[in-house]
Amino acid sequence: MHMYVYGIYPLPDEEIFNKQCLALEKNIPGIVKGELLVDVDGSKIQRYNLNGSKILVLQDFYTNDVHVKSEIELTKFFK
16 A cells, blocks of 8 residues: 655654644544554654554654654645
8 A cells, every 4th residue: 555654854853743643633533543652762653543544653763753654645634
């Protein structure tokens, strides 16, 4: 399946990660918050589901950034 990737911030940042999670929860009707995964290196993945489609918010120390991966296009929710 194709994943849309949205770069949010060029460094792993806890505050930006949390703000991005809140933005999704506030702006996408029907989004369901799932499990928060935390890696041994401190990386985090917050999982969401929207009508069977996966949305992930990542604070990633491997790619050194905060980004969102989604099975659906998200820009329509942020106009």
